[in-house]
Amino acid sequence: MSSTPSAIQTDALVIGAGPVGLFQVFQLGLQEIHAHVVDALPYTGGQCKALYADKPIYDIPGLPRCTGRELIERLELQAAPFKPTWHLQQHISSLQQQADGRWLVGTSDGTHFLTHTLFIAAGVGAFTPRKLALPELDAFEDSQVFYAYPPHEDAQGQDVVVIGGDDDALQSALTAIRQGAAMVSLVHRRSSLDASPEVQEAFNQARLSGRLHFEVAQLQGVEVKQSKLTGLKLITPQGAELSLACNFLVINLGLSPQLGPLADWGLDMSRKQLSVNTENFSTSEPGIYAVGDINTYPGKRKLIVSGFHEATLAAFGAAAHIRPGQKIPLEYTTASPRLHRLLGV
Secondary structure (H helix, E strand, C coil), X not given: CCCCCCCEEEEEEEECCCHHHHHHHHHHHHCCCCEEEEECCCCCCHHHHHXXXXXXXXXXXXXXCEEHHHHHHHHHHHHHXXXXXXXXXXXXXXXXXXXXXXXXXXXXXXXXXXXXXEEECXXXXXXXXXXXXXXXXXXXXXXXXXXXXXXCCCCCCCEEEEECCEHHHHHHHHHHHHCCCCEEEEXXXXXXXXXXXXXXXXXXXXXXXXXXXXEECEEEEEEXXXXXXXXXXXXXXXXXXXXXXXXXXXXXXXXXXXXXXXHHCCCCEECCXXXXXXXXXXXXXXXXXXXXXXXXXXXXXXXXXXXXXXXXXXXXXXXXXXXXXXXXXXXXXXXXXXXXXXXXX
């Protein structure tokens, strides 16, 4: 791959929109470096929102207690003055250094960036939906099989089946009802559901009304007519075989972190983590920085607050890289007119 005129040219590209990636955007903004942000999830927040959105966090400075969702909302608000450009629901697929030292970065949807600096804030990897070990479903992905609701096509009047037992799964089923699906079924391997009381109550009411069907079973096969998915073959814990009509299948089994192509980029690694220089959290390649759980160094602790420290020093390192020979002053948001101007205060 070589440089292309269609590539988005930027000073900074951040991989990962979790808490550390969001704080990286803020720190880059203080250095007057605009950032584009890529994340595999369809929303910002990363692991913080995907795995513990409503669970309390107690070790964020100045916030005695906040949920993962609340922390992400505060970090987004903090980064907002710097107007980051989001590129969600895509992952990085290629990386190549150019003759002028910049990096050409490609994503899964064909977007390309030409960036002076690259910040890897990918946590333990890109979060991707957990899939069922049923190869027959592959042919219907993005047409009748989805990992989030609503699907790309109109499901009104169709038979929708949701697999899963957490908040996301129940919300998918309830949304399908509101949007006019003919029949909505939730399939889970256990009778107990792992959902918040409010969502569980709405789910129970939908079942009582007859608009939602709940089946304790596991998927073991599909029914196909004229190259279209028309039904599912299920098996109950007692061994009984069931058939369920299905035009749209939504699989909500949570997310799984994947290191992906990052492992093949030639960066120095140790135990699947990127080795960094703690002066500025640069990697073995100039212009590439790693912050948060993706990096390793002596004394490393996988804490959000540690990632905030790393993002701060990485932003100073990036400013020096982008503006070589120029003094990078240390200024305080309490008193600096320049920082006040940037923050709009």
